[in-house]
Amino acid sequence: MSLIFSGVIIPISTIDWYGRSASVVFFNGCNFNCLYCSNNKFIEVANRLEPLFKQGNVVVIEEIEKHILDAKNFISAVVFSGGEPTAHFEELQHLAGFAKKEGLLVGIETNGYYPERLEKLIKKRLLDKIFLDVKAPLNDMQKYKMITGGIKDATLRVSRTLDLRDAVIEVRTTVFRSFADDCFISGIAKALSGRGCTYVIQKGIPEFAPDERLQKEAPFSRDELAAFARSLDFLDDVRIRTKEKGEERIIKKV
Numbered sequence: 001m002s003l004i005f006s007g008v009i010i011p012i013s014t015i016d017w018y019g020r021s022a023s024v025v026f027f028n029g030c031n032f033n034c035l036y037c038s039n040n041k042f043i044e045v046a047n048r049l050e051p052l053f054k055q056g057n058v059v060v061i062e063e064i065e066k067h068i069l070d071a072k073n074f075i076s077a078v079v080f081s082g083g084e085p086t087a088h089f090e091e092l093q094h095l096a097g098f099a100k101k102e103g104l105l106v107g108i109e110t111n112g113y114y115p116e117r118l119e120k121l122i123k124k125r126l127l128d129k130i131f132l133d134v135k136a137p138l139n140d141m142q143k144y145k146m147i148t149g150g151i152k153d154a155t156l157r158v159s160r161t162l163d164l165r166d167a168v169i170e171v172r173t174t175v176f177r178s179f180a181d182d183c184f185i186s187g188i189a190k191a192l193s194g195r196g197c198t199y200v201i202q203k204g205i206p207e208f209a210p211d212e213r214l215q216k217e218a219p220f221s222r223d224e225l226a227a228f229a230r231s232l233d234f235l236d237d238v239r240i241r242t243k244e245k246g247e248e249r250i251i252k253k254v
């Protein structure tokens, strides 16, 4: 029986994997319900694996393979995103296998809630890079719950993802004024010290957030983000990402 895919694909993107051109495959549905998720108004509270993207089609998975093949001459990687791609493991594994068979690198943008699934992909050599959203300091369970819509064991499970061996991990955090300050950022960054991973601070966009308090706040400026990044001089590779300027390296020691 053929697998069914629900989501959307962007055939060529240069912003999801720094330095690479990639196809990006967005899976519908997520097990989190983040305050600032521009897609979470489509999540039913009682059933969080409902479609996220209005435009998302339900197609046989071979349709997605065809799109990847069509873009193959222009890309070096496929990035799986969402929603939460690891929440759709059978389809994810199938498409990751397809991409590897075609000689492409595989990256996954994830909330990190399913470390055992990511580990399976690593062991099968189907995963080259994890782009891990760390939403709050991993020692602050209350803040993590507040941001993710009440997910109780997220800090534990995301910490296990961060500890995965044989994986290249880039950590990302989206920041809004109402919950992110120096302490918040350094609290996340301290857990990354000595791990050799890249850390990216992303500017949150209030008008896209479903939460009314977030909608009313002023976004961080590019210079404020750069100041956060510069304060993390105990890390080797720190970047910021803004809609205006894309991704900028602020600290690069290696």
Ligand code: SF4
Residues within 6 Å of the ligand: 030, 031, 032, 033, 034, 036, 037, 038, 039, 040, 082, 083, 084, 111, 133
């Ligand atoms: S983990 Fe990502 S896709 Fe899921 S609700 Fe949060 S921001 Fe949205």
